[in-house]
Amino acid sequence: VSEGNGTIYAQTNLYPRGETSYAVVLVDMDEGFRLMSRIMDVEADAVSIGARVKLSVRKGENGDACPFFVLAAK
């Protein structure tokens, strides 16, 4: 079972016109596996490779619960 803590391994920022930017990332979890996700609640430019992140389960566009992430508290 994962504790939900990880580190950003790779990052790409998207800047859709008229919408808030966001960072799509690959997260290396502390338990040793990697997954794709998105950093929530901040604009893309606030995110960087190496940043610590925390799991935040939220609903995706189709209503399914998905493993999103937020930046970990410093």
Add this chain to the structure above:
Amino acid sequence: MSKFELNRAAVAIVGAAESDLGLVTPGLTPVDLMAQASVRALADAGIKLEEVDGIFASGVQTRMASIALAEYLKLKPRYHNASFSGGSVFETMVGDAVAAIQAGLCSVALIAYGSTQRSASMASDGPARLVGIRTYDPFTTPYGGRLPLSAYALAASRHMHEYGTTRRHLAEVAVAARQWALLNPVAWEKETLTIEQALAARIVSSPFSARDCCLVTDGGGAVVLVSAERAKSLRRPPVYVLGVGDGVSHFEIHSMPDLTVTAAVESGRSAYAMAKLSAAEVDVVELYDAFSINTILFLEDLGFCEKGEGGAFVSDGNIAPGGGLPVNTNGGGLSYGHPGLYGLQLLIEAVRQVRGDCGKRQVADCDVAIAHGNGGTLSSQSTVILGSAATV
């Protein structure tokens, strides 16, 4: 049972041709373009259509491509292959064709592709977009990346993080491709591109701007392969298949073990071993540049420079016309055209360079060419090394 091995220079490419390119006549289908290129490639080879007994075809838009092409051309192949492994499938098919010819499964192998990607994307409602083959995937779709684009952007971000590669390095790749394209009459792009213009373009999925991304064009092509023995009596100089190799590292980008190292390491190693050649002996390099980072990754993984040094290697016009190593001499997917899958166009340019057919963009004393295909999201890698009669 004895081990079956592919032999260096046992088979040659004896015909190569493009279909119409860019934005084709409305109403043409992918199979029309496949067939058009096939007829042109056979004319180039001086081989009659009815002699074709091996058909290898693939496509995003074409179901059962080898069978569709056989019907269209009224052929009854003894051997056929319609596999789909992304844009590298046509390099993989060169190896398959060599095996089939050596084993006697066919004697005249036709590899063909066609796409109306640009026409189809313009015809759809809303903004122009790729004809998609992706469906909802719980491991990627919810996060809003633009795939496959964002997958390559993630790889670029990691390369920049680990090795100090910059957006300027990526821009060097795009500018070199454009300079080659301006020497190719059939390339899509006709305007000059500067480093500053490339850097100023709008970011679509960082670190990529539109200038880091391949074109969306119509197009297609075909190549014809026969035994080396038969090749000697045909109208054009044979371009021998010296080496082939394949590698697969993952399917989706989240499962790529190291985003800075591709399976081109393995595909290249196999191809060089079969060809008994090293990177230093390659005269011209055709790499699947769906995105600018690809060129840097494949130059490293195929041994043209050390890992992490690709950015420096492409700087100061080193891969542009007049540079130290000619790379993507047709203008590449970035500036020549990218008809959905680009792998067959790599083979055509490599053949033409070895034959000396390339006019203003011809590489001097070109005897060895490498055509390196990429499929999926850096997932599948396939390397083909071609050589002139002087290499045999």
